[in-house]
Amino acid sequence: MEGLNRISRIAGIGYLVIFITGIFANFFVLEGLIVQNDAAATAHAIAANEMLFRAGIVCFVIMVVMDVLLSWALYVILSPVHKNISLLSGWLRLVNSTIFGIALFNLVSVLQVLGNAEYLRVLDAAQIHAQVMLHLGSFNSTWLVGLVFFGFHLLLLGYLIVKSGYIPRILGVLVIAASAGYLIDSFANFLLPRYSDYKSIFTLIVVIPGVVGEMSLTLWLLFRGVRVNQE
Numbered sequence: 001m002e003g004l005n006r007i008s009r010i011a012g013i014g015y016l017v018i019f020i021t022g023i024f025a026n027f028f029v030l031e032g033l034i035v036q037n038d039a040a041a042t043a044h045a046i047a048a049n050e051m052l053f054r055a056g057i058v059c060f061v062i063m064v065v066m067d068v069l070l071s072w073a074l075y076v077i078l079s080p081v082h083k084n085i086s087l088l089s090g091w092l093r094l095v096n097s098t099i100f101g102i103a104l105f106n107l108v109s110v111l112q113v114l115g116n117a118e119y120l121r122v123l124d125a126a127q128i129h130a131q132v133m134l135h136l137g138s139f140n141s142t143w144l145v146g147l148v149f150f151g152f153h154l155l156l157l158g159y160l161i162v163k164s165g166y167i168p169r170i171l172g173v174l175v176i177a178a179s180a181g182y183l184i185d186s187f188a189n190f191l192l193p194r195y196s197d198y199k200s201i202f203t204l205i206v207v208i209p210g211v212v213g214e215m216s217l218t219l220w221l222l223f224r225g226v227r228v229n230q231e
Contacts (some may be wrong), residue, residue, distance in 0.1 A: 004077060005225040011073035012221030014066040015214065021059035021066075029056030034136060039129035046132065047114050057107050060100075067097040077226050078160040085156055092153035099146030106139035147186045154179030154213075161217075166226060171217050178213035181206045 029052055035041035046053050075090035113131045123131070154175050161172030185206045189195050195202070 007073050007076050008221045008226040011070055011077060012218050012223075012225075014070045014073065015218035015221065018063050018066045018070075019215065019218065021062045025056040025059035025063070029053060029059075030136075039133045040125070042136070043114060043129040043132045046110060050111070050114075053107075053111070057104060060104055060107070064097050064101045064104075067093060067100075071097070074157060078157070078164065081160045081164045086160055089153050089156035089160065092149045092156065096146040096150040096153065099149065100143055103139050103142035103146065106135040106142065109135045141189075144186050144189050147182050151179045151182035151186065154182065158213075168220065171213075171220055174209070174213035174216050176213075177209040181209040 071090040071093040078086040158176030
């Protein structure tokens with residue numbers, strides 16, 4: 001029991017690190033530097049704040065590492081409920097982490113395009129700016145594919161929490177609501193030609209249940225912890 005309780009603390013710390021690094025990298029760095037529908041302004045903003053952009057990439061890398069840690073920790077915590085479902089949930093999170101790691105190569109490519117390599121001299125400014133936006137768009141699209149797997153991970157995670165008996169059922173319900181938000185937003189991105197017209201609505205659908213559900217679980221893991229006898 002003590003070992004499982006310790007792992008729950010590790011999971012809580014991992015989740016907290018993901019929250020901190022994710023908010024910084026996504027909302028402070030990317031949202032702060034990307035100018036919608038203005039490739040030139042975006043390229044200039046990134047070039048003028050290169051170290052900030054690099055810090056954002058590092059934070060995203062830390063997120064991937066923490067996700068791998070969480071895949072293991074959550075599997076161990078919830079395997080007493082149903083080993084196979086817990087294993088599948090962990091694998092889904094690992095798939096998301098892998099896809100997100102691949103997506104990060106697009107951000108590295110942005111730095112390469114904005115660099116001073118000799119071969120880039122064949123491109124004019126407009127072409128370089130277009131390349132920057134293309135890589136940023138590819139990063140976002142690839143990330144969205146990963147979030148589909150993450151949404152199903154949360155769905156199974158929420159189910160296991162509800163069934164556990166040693167983690168409050170309400171946390172499972174909140175996590176399931178978060179999974180619905182991620183899945184709705186990801187599929188809306190792929191299916192709606194004019195998704196940008198409704199972006200603010202879908203952002204709320206993702207952010208509100210996601211923050212409430214995952215942050216509630218994070219705080220519970222950190223300050224309460226799992227208390228169950230392992231056989």
